[in-house]
Amino acid sequence: MRAELLKNIRAAEPYVPGEQPRNKVIKLNTNENPYPPAPGVGRVLREMDADCFRLYPDPTAGDLVNALADFYGVGEDQVFVGVGSDDVLSLCFLTFFNSGRPVLFPDITYSFYKVWAGLYRIPYECPELDENFRIVREDYYRENGGIIFPNPNAPTAIYEELDFVEDILSHNRDSIVIVDEAYVDFAGRSAMELIDKYDNLIVVQTFSKARSMAGMRIGYAVSNPELIRCLNNVKYSFNSYTMSQAAIACGVEAVKDREYFEQGVRRITETREWAKEELAKLGFVFPDSKANFIFARHPEHDAGELFEKLRADGIFVRHWNGEKIGQYLRITVGTREEMQTLFDFLKKELG
Ligand code: PMP
DSSP states (O other): OOHHHHTTSOOOOOOOOOOOOSSSOEEOSSOOOSSOOOHHHHHHHHHOOGGGGGSOOOTTOHHHHHHHHHHHTOOGGGEEEESHHHHHHHHHHHHHOOSSSOEEOOSSSOTHHHHHHHHTTOOEEOOOOOTTSOOOGGGGSSOOSOEEEESSOTTTOOOOOHHHHHHHHHTTTTSOEEEEOTTGGGTSOOGGGGTTTOTTEEEEEESSSTTSOGGGOOEEEEOOHHHHHHHHHHHTTTOSOOSOHHHHHHHHHHHHOHHHHHHHHHHHHHHHHHHHHHHHHTTOBOOOOOSSEEEEBBTTBOHHHHHHHHHHTTEEOBOOOSTTTTTOEEEEOOOHHHHHHHHHHHHHHHO
16 A cells, blocks of 8 residues: 555554354363353343344443442442443543553553553553562552553463452552453452442453353443543443443343352362363463463473464464463363363373
């Protein structure tokens, strides 16, 4: 293309999602849930009258907001919903990281943060994790234009207790701190319980992991009413109808079924604990996972080669190149049977 045309076009370096193969494979590469969503979700879909799609959906997604507010015991004005937490997080970047000062997030973390910062021209700095892949809290004591980190972090799967989160919040009273809790249901306490105490806190969660609904695209933020209003103002300056009728109705059903949700989380965490033992027996080393994936390396086998061999056998895991993480594989916790197939293959392969 001609340079004169190109120079005024917004350039973006996009996020690269994990592969979504359409044939039958063992899919342990994008941290999806191997079990179906709550039974009510299927029922609502089957009973849905397509005529409802004639009309625009409720722009506030009020039914879903109410269901989440009930579930977490917060006000309806404290919940914001979006098209997956990627949508919510990208709107958070646009809304809250507007000071011109660098936003801080770890050097090894969810790679979409860099993409949004680049797209919106937000300056950022990435303090290094320590040698055990832990976030160093003192690195977040300096002046900044906002802070974001996942807890548990991705792809390390390491969870920090709430006193750690609170320490970062209390050292940054004048900055917005976003805690991306995509995987917190598999880990421990959510920072949501700190919302009344810290007016600079936003907690973001998703239906894609513990609620088994990655394909429906639902994410949400919980914060104080003022910050939620700011987020809504930006959303309504962008697209009023982000949530489809189907997403709103299915989301409500998923939230209502607390028992199914808790049982599903238990099933994944039990499989994860067993998978850690099996991986250790095979000689893998990994930080202690509190998520629905394990970030593991084998001291004697090249991760890139293992990744390719697994892939050729129809077992998909995730691998990134890079100096610090190039020898690691990120393995999603699937069903016990899927994990057994993985371990059988690895046993053969590693000899
Ligand atoms: N945050 C983190 C840390 C993630 O790993 C993911 C999943 N790729 C997301 C957010 C986004 O998930 P979703 O848009 O499906 O809610």
